[in-house]
Amino acid sequence: MAALTREVTIIGSGPAGLTAALYSARANLKPLVIEGLEAGGQLMLTTAVENFPGFRDGIMGPDLMAAMREQAERFGAEIIRGHVSSIDLSTRPFVMTVGDDRIETQTLIIATGASAKLLGLPSERALMGHGVSTCATCDGFFFRGRPIAVVGGGDSALEEAIFLTRFATQVTLVHRRDAFRASKIMQDKALANPKIVVEWDTEVVEMLDASAGAVNGIVLRNLKTGAQKTLAVDGIFVAIGHTPNTGLFTGQLDADAGGYLITHDGSRTSVEGVFACGDVQDHVYRQAITAAGSGCMAALDAERYLESIQPPPTTSAPS
Amino acid sequence: MASDKVTTFTDGNFDTDVLQASTPVLVDFWAEWCGPCRALGPTIDALAGEYAGRVSVGKLNVDENPGITVKYMVRGIPTVMLFKGGQVVEQIVGVADKAEFKKALDKHL
Numbered sequence: 322m323a324a325l326t327r328e329v330t331i332i333g334s335g336p337a338g339l340t341a342a343l344y345s346a347r348a349n350l351k352p353l354v355i356e357g358l359e360a361g362g363q364l365m366l367t368t369a370v371e372n373f374p375g376f377r378d379g380i381m382g383p384d385l386m387a388a389m390r391e392q393a394e395r396f397g398a399e400i401i402r403g404h405v406s407s408i409d410l411s412t413r414p415f416v417m418t419v420g421d422d423r424i425e426t427q428t429l430i431i432a433t434g435a436s437a438k439l440l441g442l443p444s445e446r447a448l449m450g451h452g453v454s455t456c457a458t459c460d461g462f463f464f465r466g467r468p469i470a471v472v473g474g475g476d477s478a479l480e481e482a483i484f485l486t487r488f489a490t491q492v493t494l495v496h497r498r499d500a501f502r503a504s505k506i507m508q509d510k511a512l513a514n515p516k517i518v519v520e521w522d523t524e525v526v527e528m529l530d531a532s533a534g535a536v537n538g539i540v541l542r543n544l545k546t547g548a549q550k551t552l553a554v555d556g557i558f559v560a561i562g563h564t565p566n567t568g569l570f571t572g573q574l575d576a577d578a579g580g581y582l583i584t585h586d587g588s589r590t591s592v593e594g595v596f597a598c599g600d601v602q603d604h605v606y607r608q609a610i611t612a613a614g615s616g617c618m619a620a621l622d623a624e625r626y627l628e629s630i631q632p633p634p635t636t637s638a639p640s
Numbered sequence: 641m642a643s644d645k646v647t648t649f650t651d652g653n654f655d656t657d658v659l660q661a662s663t664p665v666l667v668d669f670w671a672e673w674c675g676p677c678r679a680l681g682p683t684i685d686a687l688a689g690e691y692a693g694r695v696s697v698g699k700l701n702v703d704e705n706p707g708i709t710v711k712y713m714v715r716g717i718p719t720v721m722l723f724k725g726g727q728v729v730e731q732i733v734g735v736a737d738k739a740e741f742k743k744a745l746d747k748h749l
Contacts, residue, residue, distance in 0.1 A: 459716065
């Protein structure tokens with residue numbers, strides 16, 4: 322890729338990034354989207370999305386992302402594979418490295434999203450891919466006719482547990498508290514499912530058996546009684562929330578204690594010309610629709626910023 | 641999407657084409673229905689081209705080849721394993737950057 326300076330570069334290709342791409346493409350800003358390792362974002366790992374407005378009967382997550390991508394491309398967004406390995410926000414234009422390419426851009430829209438959090442046990446790392454998973458839709462298939470555990474108590478944990486009952490003989494939900502954080506509708510669905518049992522007030526002590534090379538059990542401790550027990554399971558799905566993908570920007574952009582980018586006046590970050598949208602700056606709502614909405618805001622903010630630093634292009638289309 | 645440099649490994653040819661191969665062999669455990677596996681596909685294709693002659697690169701469909709999938713206790717995909725002299729010497733679980741694969745490969749060349 323030639324070292325031409327882009328007007329808008331977007332990092333990330335989930336609902337936030339692709340909506341930002343759609344809006345800035347329609348504003349004739351010819352945005353470049355750098356897809357990232359998890360192209361399409363978290364929705365690629367889901368099944369039916371039933372709360373995205375306009376899809377009365379629901380839509381499959383990967384289908385929704387394919388449609389968003391094609392819509393952005395139709396208006397001239399350029400989407401490339403690869404991920405940003407380094408970025409310098411102290412120079413103008415901003416400079417980043419993608420594989421062997423160097424990309425310069427006047428504005429940057431960060432839509433890098435969030436990735437699944439892990440418990441941090443050594444046995445968890447050792448058994449990843451051999452029974453430990455963060456993606457029920459990817460790996461549920463391997464547990465046909467076997468017992469499994471799901472760790473967590475939010476919407477995604479319950480959704481995964483319900484999905485996994487298609488394959489597993491029994492799904493044990495392991496949750497640290499005595500009540501779920503998940504929405505009422507999800508709780509009702511999960512608790513009514515005869516294949517789902519819940520271990521309340523319980524934490525994971527260890528995943529077994531790293532020396533055998535595959536999961537064959539999980540050691541649990543009841544936080545109220547202190548009692549420990551081992552449950553025989555062949556799979557453990559970890560669904561304890563997400564952590565924002567902000568490693569690239571450490572020390573360059575203001576972030577909160579959890580690592581989420583701090584935005585002000587819409588999507589503006591602590592560096593002028595850098596905007597953030599989607600889960601990378603939102604630990605409260607974290608919905609596809611809020612991510613898309615904030616992607617739209619970032620594109621409009623970037624467009625206005627570009628207008629403020631240069632005369633508007635004569636071919637500018639209404640947004 | 642599949643490059644002609646990418647071999648198809650199966651329960652049937654695994655012993656001769658992977659375990660008894662003279663060069664290191666990179667095996668991508670994948671399935672049609674796995675979105676992240678499809679995302680990884682082009683990276684595997686690119687590696688097959690770059691390491692042609694030095695590393696044999698191929699894919700094993702976990703749906704069609706339960707024998708090897710169970711033998712290596714693969715319960716999550718994409719999982720990529722590097723075999724050398726019949727042994728697993730590296731493994732990368734999940735989608736990773738090409739640079740990460742190259743680092744793992746170069747250690748064993």
